[in-house]
Amino acid sequence: xxxxxAPVTALPPLTVDVAIIGGGPGLMAAQVLCDAGxxxxxxxxxxxxxxxxLLAGKGGLNLTHSEGADTFAGRYGARxxxxxxxxxxxxxxxxxxxxxxxGVETFVGSSGRVFPVDxxxxxxxxxxxxxxxxxxxxxxxxxxxxHRWTGWTDAAAGEATSALVFETPSGSRLxxxxxxxLALGGGSWARLGSNGAWVPLLVAKGVAVAPLLPAxxxxxxxxxxxxxxxxxxxxxxxxxxxxxxxxANGVAFQRKGEFVATATGVEGSLIYAASALLRDxxxxxxxxxxxxxxxxxxxxxxxxxxxxxPRGTRSLSSHLKSRLHLEGIKAAMLYERxxxxxxxDPVQLAAAIKALPINLQAARPIDEAISxxxxxxxxxxxxxxxxxxxxxxxxxGEMLDWEAxxxxxxxxxxxxxxxxxxxxxxxxxxxx
Numbered sequence: 001x002x003x004x005x006a007p008v009t010a011l012p013p014l015t016v017d018v019a020i021i022g023g024g025p026g027l028m029a030a031q032v033l034c035d036a037g038x039x040x041x042x043x044x045x046x047x048x049x050x051x052x053x054l055l056a057g058k059g060g061l062n063l064t065h066s067e068g069a070d071t072f073a074g075r076y077g078a079r080x081x082x083x084x085x086x087x088x089x090x091x092x093x094x095x096x097x098x099x100x101x102x103g104v105e106t107f108v109g110s111s112g113r114v115f116p117v118d119x120x121x122x123x124x125x126x127x128x129x130x131x132x133x134x135x136x137x138x139x140x141x142x143x144x145x146x147h148r149w150t151g152w153t154d155a156a157a158g159e160a161t162s163a164l165v166f167e168t169p170s171g172s173r174l175x176x177x178x179x180x181x182l183a184l185g186g187g188s189w190a191r192l193g194s195n196g197a198w199v200p201l202l203v204a205k206g207v208a209v210a211p212l213l214p215a216x217x218x219x220x221x222x223x224x225x226x227x228x229x230x231x232x233x234x235x236x237x238x239x240x241x242x243x244x245x246x247x248a249n250g251v252a253f254q255r256k257g258e259f260v261a262t263a264t265g266v267e268g269s270l271i272y273a274a275s276a277l278l279r280d281x282x283x284x285x286x287x288x289x290x291x292x293x294x295x296x297x298x299x300x301x302x303x304x305x306x307x308x309x310p311r312g313t314r315s316l317s318s319h320l321k322s323r324l325h326l327e328g329i330k331a332a333m334l335y336e337r338x339x340x341x342x343x344x345d346p347v348q349l350a351a352a353i354k355a356l357p358i359n360l361q362a363a364r365p366i367d368e369a370i371s372x373x374x375x376x377x378x379x380x381x382x383x384x385x386x387x388x389x390x391x392x393x394x395x396x397g398e399m400l401d402w403e404a405x406x407x408x409x410x411x412x413x414x415x416x417x418x419x420x421x422x423x424x425x426x427x428x429x430x431x432x
Contacts, residue, residue, distance in 0.1 A: 010168075010171025010172065010173075011171055011172070011173040013163065013173065014173065014174070014175045014176070015175075015176045015177075016039065016040075016041045016177050016178075017177065017178050017179070017429065018033055018038060018039070018040045018041065018177060018178065018179045018180070018425055019041055019043060019164055019175055019179075019180050019181070020040055020041065020042045020043065020180075020181040021043050021180065021183065022043075022044060022181075022183035022184045022185060022397070023042055023046070023048075023049025023183075024049075024050065024052055024053060024183055024185060024194075024418075025183045025396045025397035025414040025417055025418035026044075026183035026418060027049065027132065028090075028414075028422060029418045029419070029421045029422030029425065030042055030132055030422065031128075031131075031132060031418075031419075031422065032418075032422025032423050032425075032426065033422050033426065034131075034135050034138065034139070034140070034141055036426045037138040038139075038425070038426060038429065039139040039142075040139075040141050041143075041177075042141055042142070043147040043149065043164075044144070044145055044146075044147065044193065045146065045148035045149070045193050046146070046193045047145055048145065049143065050125045052185065052193070052194060053121055053125060053411075054121050054122060054125065056121065056411065057119075057122070058121075060115055060119040061115060061116055061119060061124070062114070062406070062408045063095060063099060063114050063115065063116065063411055063412070064092040064095050064096065064114045064408040064409075064411065065092060065113055065407050065409060066092060066108045066112045066113070069087075069091065072087070072091075072409070073087065075407070076404050076409070076413065077403070079378065079401065079402040079403075082378040083402055083404075083413050083416070085383065086416040086417050086419075086420050087412070087413070087416050089416060089420050089423070090412075090416040090420075091416075092114065092408075095412060098415075099116065099124060102124060102127040102128055104116050104117075104123060104124045104127065105117045111407075113407055113408050114408055146168055147173065148166060148167045149165070150167055150201075151165055151201045151204075152165060152205075153174065163176050164176075164177060164180065178392065178429060179392045179425045179428055179429055180393045180394065181394045181395075181396060181418075181421050181425060182393065182395045182399060183395070183396040183397045183418060183421070184197075184198045185397060185398050186212055186371060186372030186373075186374075186398035187366045187367070187372045188214065188366055188368070188369040188370065188371055188372050194372075194398065196212050196372075198399065199212065202387075205390060207376060207387055207389050208376070208379070208380045209375060209377065209401075210401045212373070213279060213363075213366065213372060213373045213374050214275075214279065214364060214365070214366040214368070214369035214373075215275060215276060215369055215370070215371045215372050215373045215403040216272040216275055216370035216371050216405065216406055217272065217275050217364050217366075217368065217369035217370065218262060218265060218266060218267025218268075218271060218363075219266055219275075219278060219361075219362065219363055219364060220265040220360065220361055220362045220364065221264070221358060221359065221361065222359035222360060223359075224265075225263075225264070225265075225336065229332060229333075230263050230264075233261050233329045234261055234262055234263040235260065235262070236328070236329045237258050237260050237261075237268065237329075238258055238259055238260070238261065238329060238330065238333075240256070240258065240296070240297070241256070241257070241259075241292060241296060241330075242255060242256040242292075242296035243255065243259075243291065243292055243293070244290070244293070244355075245274050245277050245281075245291075246289075246291070247281075252277055253273070253274045255270060255273055255274070256296050257270035257273070258270055261329060265360065265364070266358070266360075267364070269406065272370065272405065272406055273405050273406075275363070278360060278363070279363045279373075282361070282362060282363065286361075287360060287361050289357050289359050289360070290358050290360065291355040291356065291357055292356040292357075292358055293355060294330045294334075294353050294354075294356065295326070295353055300351075303324065303350045303353050304347065306323040307319075307320075307324070307346045307349055308346045309323055316343065316344070324353070326353070333356065334352060334353065334356065337352070337358065338352055338356075370406060370410075371398060372398060372403070373402075373403035375399045375400045376395050376400050376401060378402075384420060384421070384423065384424030384428075385417060385424055394421040394424050394425055395417075395421065396418045396420070396421040397414045397418060398410075
């Protein structure tokens, strides 16, 4: 809102030291402020905070990763330098220590990922909120739920700065703050509060924002699956397979793992790991191709030999099952993507088993993605994440322009950016 006339309000205005908008990474900013003795108010559009955090822990809360710092920082791709500076303030070791200070012990899984011992997000969130509300010293954080931020008013006569505007079930509310932390998330999972509605509000203020794009997402296959394949195999996993993605200058991605067939395409951990490459290739050229290795532990020569082995009166399906243990969704994929002539040609069939091309035409909608790319450019932020265009306004979390694979990297960077923004506010207020 950027109207010269103040909105009609049904709630009394508030004047606060710090307004934190968003109860995800904003909670880490609130923790820093609380520890520094600065009164903080958290505003969130939802009835309770940390909803996406709880969702992230639904299958086991992957807090961070135990790999070395250099490899860890490399997971952030083009934004490595910017995120690395944030990790200097809160790295994986620091995040584990923070969790344990809340009474939540962590462990390193077989894949190197770090989890709470009970694998749950709710106990950690409850302990954290209790600490924020009831610190050992100083002011507790005050929470204002069902407050949806809609922008700023223009400064009224006699006022030095504009006010934040919130919509609540009881009407509009104006909030004056000496400093603001925006931690509104990206554009995925709108039902949990991250809907990207903040983008036009910041753009209207002259802030440079890269378009929000789906990250860690599924894709639709070109031309779709046949109804037979979709009806019978949607939701089933491809296990112990590998995919590769190539560019003109060579193989850009190659990894073993698993993924899932959907009604329209593919999704799952192996696809998510390559999603940035695939998404960007689709944006550049209109399509992207993955090559699927159905038997990554068997050489191409061995596969060809087994396919060529005489099968007598057995059907091709029985032959593939007997000689190569190819059945179910793996065998069905061969019939799905190869014509009758290729399926019955041993050389073409063996080649397809080791490198079956699957053309992808579009990423799934952003609201289905695990996370998003794009957001506020680091180039318009100070090292402490304050907007140069808007002094006193800081940004944190997924609304910044970065992306990372799953594996603990998303939460780690969100927490680290929240801490940096919180410390930035402390320093800003002290220098004011």
